[in-house]
Amino acid sequence: MAENYIYTVMKKESLANSIYxxxxxxxxxxxxxxxxxxxxxKMDEKGERIPLTICDxxxxxxxxxxxxxxxxxSTKLMxxxxxxxxxxxxxxxxxxxxxLIDMSMDELSKKKILFVAGGVGTxxxxxxxxxxxxxxxxxxxxxxxRNKELIILEDRMKEYAENVYITTDDGSYGFKGNxxxxxxxxxxxxxxxxxxxxxxxxxxxxxxxxxxxxxxxIKTIVSMNxxxxxxxxxxxxxxxxxxxxxxxxxxxxxxxxxxxxNFDEAMKRSQMYKxxxxxxxxxxxxxxxxxxxxxxxxxx
Amino acid sequence: xxxxxxxxxxxxxxKVRATNFEEVCYGYNMxxxxxxxxxxxxxxxxxxxxxxxxxxxxxxxxxEIVNNDIEASFQILSKYSSLPAVCGRVCPQESQCExxxxxxxxxxPVSVGKLExxxxxxxxxxxxxxxxxxxxxxxxxxxxxxxxxxxxxxxxLAKMGYDVTIFEALHEPGGVLVYGIPxxxxxxxxxxxxEIENVKSLGVKIETNVVIGKSTTIDELMDEEGFxxxxxxxxxxxxxxxxxxxxxxxGVFSANEYLTRNNLMKAFDKSYDTPIIAGKKVxxxxxxxxxxxxxxxxxxxxxxxxxxxxxxxxxxxxxxxEVHHAKEEGVILKLLTNPKEILVNENGxxxxxxxxxxxxxxxxxxxRRKPIEKEDSEFILELDTVxxxxxxxxxxxxxxxxxxxxxxxxxxxxxxEETGLTSREGVFAGGDxxxxxxxxxxxxxxxxxxxxxxxxxxxxx
Ligand SMILES: Cc1cc2nc3c(=O)[nH]c(=O)nc-3n(C[C@H](O)[C@H](O)[C@H](O)COP(=O)(O)OP(=O)(O)OC[C@H]3O[C@@H](n4cnc5c(N)ncnc54)[C@H](O)[C@@H]3O)c2cc1C
Ligand code: SF4
Ligand code: FES
Numbered sequence: 001m002a003e004n005y006i007y008t009v010m011k012k013e014s015l016a017n018s019i020y021x022x023x024x025x026x027x028x029x030x031x032x033x034x035x036x037x038x039x040x041x042k043m044d045e046k047g048e049r050i051p052l053t054i055c056d057x058x059x060x061x062x063x064x065x066x067x068x069x070x071x072x073x074s075t076k077l078m079x080x081x082x083x084x085x086x087x088x089x090x091x092x093x094x095x096x097x098x099x100l101i102d103m104s105m106d107e108l109s110k111k112k113i114l115f116v117a118g119g120v121g122t123x124x125x126x127x128x129x130x131x132x133x134x135x136x137x138x139x140x141x142x143x144x145x146r147n148k149e150l151i152i153l154e155d156r157m158k159e160y161a162e163n164v165y166i167t168t169d170d171g172s173y174g175f176k177g178n179x180x181x182x183x184x185x186x187x188x189x190x191x192x193x194x195x196x197x198x199x200x201x202x203x204x205x206x207x208x209x210x211x212x213x214x215x216x217x218i219k220t221i222v223s224m225n226x227x228x229x230x231x232x233x234x235x236x237x238x239x240x241x242x243x244x245x246x247x248x249x250x251x252x253x254x255x256x257x258x259x260x261x262n263f264d265e266a267m268k269r270s271q272m273y274k275x276x277x278x279x280x281x282x283x284x285x286x287x288x289x290x291x292x293x294x295x296x297x298x299x300x
Numbered sequence: 301x302x303x304x305x306x307x308x309x310x311x312x313x314x315k316v317r318a319t320n321f322e323e324v325c326y327g328y329n330m331x332x333x334x335x336x337x338x339x340x341x342x343x344x345x346x347x348x349x350x351x352x353x354x355x356x357x358x359x360x361x362x363x364e365i366v367n368n369d370i371e372a373s374f375q376i377l378s379k380y381s382s383l384p385a386v387c388g389r390v391c392p393q394e395s396q397c398e399x400x401x402x403x404x405x406x407x408x409p410v411s412v413g414k415l416e417x418x419x420x421x422x423x424x425x426x427x428x429x430x431x432x433x434x435x436x437x438x439x440x441x442x443x444x445x446x447x448x449x450x451x452x453x454x455x456x457l458a459k460m461g462y463d464v465t466i467f468e469a470l471h472e473p474g475g476v477l478v479y480g481i482p483x484x485x486x487x488x489x490x491x492x493x494x495e496i497e498n499v500k501s502l503g504v505k506i507e508t509n510v511v512i513g514k515s516t517t518i519d520e521l522m523d524e525e526g527f528x529x530x531x532x533x534x535x536x537x538x539x540x541x542x543x544x545x546x547x548x549x550x551g552v553f554s555a556n557e558y559l560t561r562n563n564l565m566k567a568f569d570k571s572y573d574t575p576i577i578a579g580k581k582v583x584x585x586x587x588x589x590x591x592x593x594x595x596x597x598x599x600x601x602x603x604x605x606x607x608x609x610x611x612x613x614x615x616x617x618x619x620x621x622e623v624h625h626a627k628e629e630g631v632i633l634k635l636l637t638n639p640k641e642i643l644v645n646e647n648g649x650x651x652x653x654x655x656x657x658x659x660x661x662x663x664x665x666x667x668r669r670k671p672i673e674k675e676d677s678e679f680i681l682e683l684d685t686v687x688x689x690x691x692x693x694x695x696x697x698x699x700x701x702x703x704x705x706x707x708x709x710x711x712x713x714x715x716x717e718e719t720g721l722t723s724r725e726g727v728f729a730g731g732d733x734x735x736x737x738x739x740x741x742x743x744x745x746x747x748x749x750x751x752x753x754x755x756x757x758x759x760x761x
Contacts, residue, residue, distance in 0.1 A: 028515045037514075042471055046572040048565070049471070074573055089471040091509040229565070229574075232469050232511055233695050234479075234537035235557035241548060246541065251697065265548055268648035272550045273575050 007041075007090035009081050010063050015152040018070045019120060020079055021055065027062030029054075029092045035127035036098030036223070036255055039064060040231045041078075042089035048074050051228045053124035053200075053254070054093060064092070067123035067152070094231045095254045098128050098198075099221060108137055114186070114194040114218075115141040115161070116179050116209055118201020122153050124223055125200050130160045138162035140192070142182050144201070148173035179205060180212050187216060194218055199258060203270065207263035214259050222258035224249045226270055240266050304407030307336040309414050314628040318599055321483045321568055324625060325389070328411075333418040337365035339403060340410045347400040348412060353745035356380040358397060358412055361419060374423035377416065378430040381744065382455035383448060383495045385424060386477060388417025389486050391741045392619050424494050429501050430455075436503070437461040439758055442527040444512045444698065447475020448740045449533030449731025451499050452747030453754075457531075458502035460755055465527075467510040472564060475535055476732075477740070479564040480556070482593050484600070485622075488563070513697035518705075518727060528761070529726045529754045532713060533747060534698055536732035540690045542585070546642030547688070551577065551650035555584070555594040555689035562597050579603045579685025583653055585639055586689030587611070592622040594687045595631045605631045606681065610638040610658050610671045636660070636671065640678070642686055652682045694733050702727070712736050720750030721757070728754055 011023040029039060038053045056065035070079035081087075100108065113132070117125035122143050132139050141161040145151045146169045158164050166174030167182040175182050179201070186192040197220040199209040206222040213220040226249050229235040233251040240247055241262035247253065310326040311317075317324055328336060340362045348358045357376055364373035377384045393399075393413035401409035439462050443454045446468040454464045472478050477492045486492060500506065512518065512534070521527045539554035541547050558576070561567045565574035578601035584594045587609035595605045607626070609616060612635050616623055627633065636658040643652040657677035660669035699707045706714045706723040713722055713729040720728035730746025732738055 028510060032515060046566070048573045089509050091469070091471070091511060091515070093514055094511065229557055229560050230470065230479075232537070233697065234539070235560050236539045236541065236554040237557045239541075239548060246543075246548065251695075265648070268550060269548065271648075272577065 005044075005086035005088050007087040009083050009085050009087075010061075012081070012083055015067065016150050018079070019067065019150070019152055020070065021065060021067045021123075022081070023058075023063040023065050024087065024090055025062060026064050026090045026092070029064050029090065030057045030059050030062045033057050033064060033093035034097035034101050035131045036101065036124070037093035037095045038124075038231075038254060039066065039090060039092030040094060040228070041066070041087050041091075043074065043077060043081075044088050047077075047088070049089075049229060049231065050074055050078075051094070051225070051231055051250075053223065053225075054127060055123040056127050056130070064090075067120060069120045091231065095250055096252070098131075098255060100128060100132065100198075108132075108135075111195040112193060113137070113139045113196045113198065114183070114192075115139060116183065116197060116199040116201070117141060117143045117157075118179060118199075118205040119145050119150060120152070121201030121205075121223075122151075122157070125198070126153050126157060128198065129157060133160035140165070140186075140194075142167060142179050142186075144168070144179035144182065144205070146170065178208075180208055183209070183212060183216075196221070198222075203263055203267050206258060206261075207267070210258040210261070210263070220258035221255050222261060223254045224256060224261065224266060225254065226266060227272060240269075303339055304403075306339070306408035306411045307332050309411070314625075314630075317484065318629040321600055323487055324484050327421060328414055328418045330422075333365055333415060334368075336411050337362045337415055340366075341402065343402055347402060348397040348410070351396040351398075351400040353396070353741045354380050354748055356397075356416075362410070362412075362415055365415060365419060370419055370422045371426070371428050373419045374428055375431065377419055378498075382430075382452050382499050383477075383740075383744065384416050385420035385491045385495055386448070386486060387741055387744070388413050388415075388420055389491070390481060392739060394620060396741070420495075421491075424491075429498055430459075432502060433459050433461050435461050436463065438463055440465070440525075440527045441529045441531065441754060441758075442467060442518075442521045442525075443531045443533060444518075445469075445475060445533040445535055445731075445733070446473030446496070446506055446508075447533055447535050447731060447743060448477065449535070449733070449743035449747040450475070450531065451496065452744040453531045453533060453728075453730065453751045454504045454747075455499045455502055456748055456751035457754060458499075458504045460751070462755075462758075464503070465505045465507060467512055467516075467521075468506060468508045469511040470564065471508050473506050473508060475533075479560045480590065480593070482559065482563055482597050483568075484596065485593065511697065513701035518698070518702045518724075522726065529728065529758055531720065531747070531750050531754060532698060532722070532727065532729040532733055533731045533743070534695060534733045535743075536692045536694045536712075536737045538693045538695045539688070540692065541688055542639065542690060544639060544641055546644050546650070549642055549644040549650050550648050551579065551684055552642060552686045552688065555586070555590045555687050556692065558594050558687050559590070559597060562601075568601065576601070577685065579683075581683045582606070582685040582687060583608050583634075583639075583681060583683050584687045584689055585609075586691070587616040587618060588689065588691070589618045589622055591689035592618045592626045592631075594689055596626055596629060598685070598687065599629055599631055603685070606634045606683075607631055608634045608637050608639060608653070608655065608681070610636065611668065612636055612660060615668050634681070638671065638673070639686075643680065650684055650686055652680050653686060654678060654680055692737050694736065698733075710736055715750075716753070718749060719753030719756070720746060721753055726757065728757075
């Protein structure tokens with residue numbers, strides 16, 4: 001780490017096995033960021049530009065909280081950073097703030113909202129839930145993961161959500177089943193009614209939540225995490241098909257109407273540097289396997 | 301010596317350079333530069349200067365080369381240009397200064413660009429820096445974007461004594477010079493970085509990782525941070541796509557993405573972490589400088605490369621020198637060819653491109669002959685990678701977050717050509733953000749004009 005790096009890690013916490021939370025000093029970002037937006041971090045001279053959703057911020061202290069799972073080469077290196085270490089670059093806030101932030105009070109008070117958080121996707125859900133509570137609205141939240149060890153931010157979420165439902169695939173904690181089974185349980189068995197679902201997690205989870213909520217007739221917003229390079233609309237790597245249009249997730253998103261997203265295409269694209277075919281192309285070229293860290297941090 | 305002929309410039313052998321990222325053109329040495337400089341007849345009424353968007357005193361700097369005072373030659377250049385080593389390499393001299401040179405009537409024009417490069421390179425190697433401002437006035441001016449327009453405007457304002465800060469969205473300053481134009485045409489460390497250091501040596505501060513419109517806004521800069529004027533030089537970065545089927549398949553990239561991965565993120569250098577899928581059989585769609593750069597980059601990464609362009613060679617918008625270099629290196633031109641669809645395999649990857657042959661019809665509004673499809677001429681080009689290079693437009697990030705800043709239907713910021721003034725008081729703009737994608741020197745010219753405009757505005761306030 002070079003001495004002139006200014007984006008210092010002020011706090012580091014391990015949330016679960018290989019999932020970390022960090023508060024990073026970045027006053028310009030902290031001053032103007034909102035739930036729903038993301039940052040791009042670059043560890044050092046030779047590092048990749050890594051997009052990470054903003055998990056929290058403290059405008060007074062000038063810090064921004066990020067959460068990541070150490071799976072790829074870059075995120076594993078990031079996990080080795082300790083308090084006092086610093087990133088070379090930390091850009092943001094990028095993307096649009098969550099739709100909720102600009103909704104009128106009137107509209108919000110009429111809506112019953114369910115947040116659905118999957119794995120590391122719990123991190124970007126958290127600031128939205130917090131923002132809702134701080135503005136006087138009660139919301140429900142499902143946190144889903146493969147097993148108990150991978151459930152994160154439960155206590156923090158409970159501070160701000162009216163009801164938090166935990167669900168694990170293996171039943172090691174809370175409800176047994178995936179988030180969809182949990183949603184069905186709430187709606188069908190517990191008489192819950194929702195007007196809006198905000199689902200953030202692995203793409204495959206968001207895809208299936210959207211199929212379900214379409215059946216249930218509940219509008220659903222998802223947060224997309226495609227491959228990105230610049231994050232300012234300059235490269236088009238992050239493009240997605242939304243309805244009949246092509247949108248750039250970094251400037252038009254990252255949140256979109258989930259019922260319009262072409263998830264199959266998005267999932268294929270996010271495999272570009274990870275799939276066998278992509279790796280083969282890279283191997284032939286580079287003699288080594290490259291991992292793209294982007295979506296791995298949202299994999300369960 | 302035949303005075304009608306220019307002194308040839310040494311270049312890397314095409315076969316060798318097609319496999320590396322080192323600079324293609326070696327430039328003149330002292331002897332060659334002097335010989336070429338002596339071909340300039342020092343016109344009383346130099347036509348070359350009228351062809352230069354920033355009116356460099358061309359006979360002036362050339363004369364000092366003949367006089368063997370390269371430092372003086374550099375100080376003349378740096379009065380007009382903050383980036384002479386860049387301009388000497390990438391300006392389209394053939395349609396500007398050199399096109400008007402008197403020598404060109406009966407022979408080769410003087411190689412103004414190569415001489416400019418010589419002087420600037422010599423000065424850098426001898427650690428000569430531009431003259432610093434004499435007096436500082438402490439008035440704060442913000443410049444958005446560290447491309448050629450922003451760097452020039454900032455440098456000129458600093459020379460006038462202003463306290464200038466550039467805000468740049470990316471992690472490196474330079475704009476297209478660092479993310480777009482490849483290493484083999486414009487070395488990043490040796491040339492671009494050094495010229496940016498020169499701008500900094502004038503007192504200009506550069507804050508990277510600040511996206512205006514997101515991290516902060518023009519209003520905040522003026523109301524809270526005390527900037528009395530703002531120059532927007534945010535470029536035209538938004539890539540266009542064709543809108544044909546298959547365009548979102550894996551293996552389809554915008555030229556900006558492909559070039560950014562390789563230039564800014566240095567994917568070609570294995571010690572950097574960013575990957576690039578170089579491809580084995582690559583088609584670059586488009587015919588401008590950007591297309592040539594993408595094609596020659598793919599070639600160096602080991603691919604067979606086609607340029608797919610719907611008009612003929614004479615209409616190619618790229619500089620002649622670049623087309624010539626691309627052909628020499630082995631890029632295959634598929635002219636009068638238009639893509640209809642990108643074919644995709646079962647795993648979502650590009651497998652080919654369905655194309656149609658074109659012929660040229662009547663001239664259209666742009667004066668160029670309009671390409672029309674030939675009947676029954678469809679064919680399939682087998683490929684694994686497609687790079688779309690269809691032009692770019694300005695990013696709406698700034699215009700959409702700045703009240704009262706007018707744009708035209710192409711999202712270009714509307715600014716007065718002479719002063720750079722926009723519809724917002726105290727806010728000036730220039731370069732690609734105003735004109736749409738153009739050239740380095742035009743962006744610099746706009747930055748220069750705006751520096752004068754800003755100075756006048758602040759003095760009259
Ligand atoms: C591949 C390629 C090859 C080219 N080859 C040539 C050539 O050979 N000769 C030639 O003359 N021209 C060439 N051009 C064109 C030339 O590079 C541009 O016309 C020129 O760079 C425009 O300068 P600019 O300063 O207006 O914008 P840019 O160089 O685009 O710089 C704009 C800067 O602003 C930053 N920015 C954007 N938005 C924001 C924001 N909201 N906040 C903060 N910063 C922001 C960007 O990150 C960028 O660094 C080429 C272009 C490309 C892409
Ligand atoms: S027109 Fe040509 S010969 Fe005349 S001053 Fe300019 S470069 Fe020299
Ligand atoms: S990440 Fe480059 S355009 Fe979105």
